Amino acid sequence: MTRGNDDASLRTQAIRAPRAMLSDHALPWLLPLIAMLVVFAVFPFFYNIWLSMHEFVPKRRALEWVGGANWVKLFADGRLWGALGTTLLYTAICLVIQLVLGLGIALLLDSDDPGFGFLRGVLTLTLVIPPAITGMMFLLLEDAQFGVFTYALKSIGLLGGQSILGNPATALAGVMLADIWQWTPFMVLIFLAGLRAMPTEPFESAVIDGASAWQIFRRLTLPMLSKVIAIAVLIRGIDLFRTFDYVYVMTSGGPGTSTYTLSLYAWQQTFSFINWGYGATISLFSLFVILIVANVFVYLTKLRW
Amino acid sequence: MQNQTIHSNGYRVLRALAAWLVVAIFAFPIWYWFTIAFRVEREIFELPPLIFDFTFSGKSFEEVFGISLGGTSSSRPLAGGGNFYMLPRLWDSIIIAVFSTALAVTIATFAAYALSRMRFDGQHHFVFWVLSTRMMPPVAVAIPMFFIYKQFGLLDTYSGVIIVHALMNLPLAVLLLKSFFDDIPVEIDEAALIDGASRWLIFRRIVAPMAIGGVAATAVLCFIFSWTEFLFVLTLTQTGLKTVPVVSSTFVTSTGTAWGKMAALGVGAMVPAFIFILLVQKNLVRGLTLGSLKQ
Numbered sequence: 353m354t355r356g357n358d359d360a361s362l363r364t365q366a367i368r369a370p371r372a373m374l375s376d377h378a379l380p381w382l383l384p385l386i387a388m389l390v391v392f393a394v395f396p397f398f399y400n401i402w403l404s405m406h407e408f409v410p411k412r413r414a415l416e417w418v419g420g421a422n423w424v425k426l427f428a429d430g431r432l433w434g435a436l437g438t439t440l441l442y443t444a445i446c447l448v449i450q451l452v453l454g455l456g457i458a459l460l461l462d463s464d465d466p467g468f469g470f471l472r473g474v475l476t477l478t479l480v481i482p483p484a485i486t487g488m489m490f491l492l493l494e495d496a497q498f499g500v501f502t503y504a505l506k507s508i509g510l511l512g513g514q515s516i517l518g519n520p521a522t523a524l525a526g527v528m529l530a531d532i533w534q535w536t537p538f539m540v541l542i543f544l545a546g547l548r549a550m551p552t553e554p555f556e557s558a559v560i561d562g563a564s565a566w567q568i569f570r571r572l573t574l575p576m577l578s579k580v581i582a583i584a585v586l587i588r589g590i591d592l593f594r595t596f597d598y599v600y601v602m603t604s605g606g607p608g609t610s611t612y613t614l615s616l617y618a619w620q621q622t623f624s625f626i627n628w629g630y631g632a633t634i635s636l637f638s639l640f641v642i643l644i645v646a647n648v649f650v651y652l653t654k655l656r657w
Numbered sequence: 658m659q660n661q662t663i664h665s666n667g668y669r670v671l672r673a674l675a676a677w678l679v680v681a682i683f684a685f686p687i688w689y690w691f692t693i694a695f696r697v698e699r700e701i702f703e704l705p706p707l708i709f710d711f712t713f714s715g716k717s718f719e720e721v722f723g724i725s726l727g728g729t730s731s732s733r734p735l736a737g738g739g740n741f742y743m744l745p746r747l748w749d750s751i752i753i754a755v756f757s758t759a760l761a762v763t764i765a766t767f768a769a770y771a772l773s774r775m776r777f778d779g780q781h782h783f784v785f786w787v788l789s790t791r792m793m794p795p796v797a798v799a800i801p802m803f804f805i806y807k808q809f810g811l812l813d814t815y816s817g818v819i820i821v822h823a824l825m826n827l828p829l830a831v832l833l834l835k836s837f838f839d840d841i842p843v844e845i846d847e848a849a850l851i852d853g854a855s856r857w858l859i860f861r862r863i864v865a866p867m868a869i870g871g872v873a874a875t876a877v878l879c880f881i882f883s884w885t886e887f888l889f890v891l892t893l894t895q896t897g898l899k900t901v902p903v904v905s906s907t908f909v910t911s912t913g914t915a916w917g918k919m920a921a922l923g924v925g926a927m928v929p930a931f932i933f934i935l936l937v938q939k940n941l942v943r944g945l946t947l948g949s950l951k952q
Binding site (some may be wrong): 384387395457463475479486488489492497498503507519533536537542547548579587594595597600615622631635638639640643646647650 | 669672673675676677680683686687689690693697701702703706708746753763764765767768770771772775777780781783784785786788789790791792793794795796797800801802804805820823827831834856884885886888898901903905906910914916919920922923927932934935938940941942945946951
């Protein structure tokens with residue numbers, strides 16, 4: 353059957369499909385998705401709850417019931433609150449920088465002039481590099497002796513005798529740099545998609561009415577882009593909050609505990625200290641925090657699907 | 658919204674200059690990494706760092722991929738011999754990325770079609786729930802999976818990693834595909850429904866083919882996220898298989914890091930994913946609004 357004909361003939365006969373015919377059951381279509389998520393997301397969730405009430409006892413090489421002890425331990429654990437602070441700081445700073453840079457670069461690259469397609473292509477290069485390898489790449493760039501960034505900072509007198517990743521004050525910034533470099537282009541792509549989806553008429557009439565570039569951006573582009581910005585912040589925020597690869601590869605949480613994120617702390621409790629129960633408790637705590645923040649965010653931004 | 662006004666030539670030149678400068682800054686680490694992969698090893702540790710004038714050497718690349726780059730190097734490729742021979746790991750990565758992408762995109766396409774075309778009670782909450790499965794710290798998913806996989810013999814197998822990677826990509830794939838389906842006028846479905854076509858037929862013959870560009874773009878993103886994933890492969894495999902991100906730690910040895918070879922692996926691993934992303938870039942730039950524009 354050819355689509356064009358159907359469309360045309362139906363329009364002329366002015367027959368509309370009854371509502372009921374459109375609202376058929378979605379369940380069969382969603383079933384594979386639900387099945388996958390139940391097995392691989394709902395089950396792990398309950399498994400973690402179960403695990404958080406147990407702890408591995410090395411002497412007996414078995415998990416033993418500890419009730420709420422892990423949760424009590426969690427609320428008294430200074431390192432956990434430190435990790436939460438680091439994670440929030442990391443998420444907030446990276447998010448703001450990626451958002452602002454991403455928006456700016458998207459506006460800059462949103463042009464059909466020759467060369468811009470090539471530039472957009474080059475920018476996506478950062479996305480195809482595994483974060484673990486990006487971490488190594490920035491480890492070399494920020495190397496205390498041979499790093500290009502270290503060298504550049506030293507030659508303009510900014511770094512003194514210290515290394516970027518070896519100093520608790522700058523180590524987190526050094527890790528964030530890798531994250532910002534890798535994920536700003538992802539934001540650019542999302543915003544470019546948003547910009548391209550906009551109708552051109554409001555902009556044309558604004559120009560005719562003599563609106564300045566800033567007015568157009570502030571009064572037209574930004575409001576029309578608000579939903580896209582909201583979803584970009586949500587998706588990126590979720591991933592930033594769980595960040596693991598960069599810190600694992602670049603600093604392993606150090607120096608001291610200055611770059612411990614919640615994901616890394618949960619990992620360390622689980623695999624280095626074999627505290628499976630406590631590791632699960634940290635993971636659940638992290639999940640609850642992000643769930644609350646995400647819910648509030650979705651409510652405030654009125655995102656609807 | 659481009660070309661909204663006719664800009665002066667001076668503005669266009671300035672804008673182009675700014676664009677090239679910004680992209681050059683982002684490209685710099687990749688350029689540097691690229692030169693590390695192709696320079697003689699001792700020049701990695703030169704001060705001031707050599708950025709443009711380095712001595713070319715294909716040795717690292719040859720050792721990692723077992724491919725000869727011609728006469729520039731005297732060493733014969735170590736076909737499968739050396740510790741740093743990584744071609745099989747590239748294959749592992751490709752197999753896992755291809756199959757997990759196929760699985761994720763198939764499941765997500767069905768779901769996204771329903772979410773785009775059939776409104777149901779609690780749809781918003783359902784989508785948020787789908788998204789929330791991405792909020793668990795990866796280690797919290799990896800541990801339970803480790804134990805089930807152990808039970809069912811999926812540990813250290815392709816299938817095991819493929820399933821986890823598909824799961825990890827589902828939320829984003831569903832959102833992305835929904836936004837592509839939303840772009841296709843719903844009147845097309847209505848018309849076909851009146852003609853007596855079933856939902857299935859409409860999906861298979863009309864809407865899915867129309868959204869094929871979006872499906873391809875989604876597939877490429879899934880491929881890249883699987884290609885670059887680190888923690889699940891680290892936890893769920895032992896010796897049977899390893900993907901590129903995980904083996905990168907092989908190059909950190911007790912006698913120092915083999916930067917040249919690691920960079921060679923990184924550069925080699927970039928190529929397939931980058932080709933894919935270039936192929937679908939136009940579609941990506943249309944659909945990456947992740948369903949936020951329509952309700």
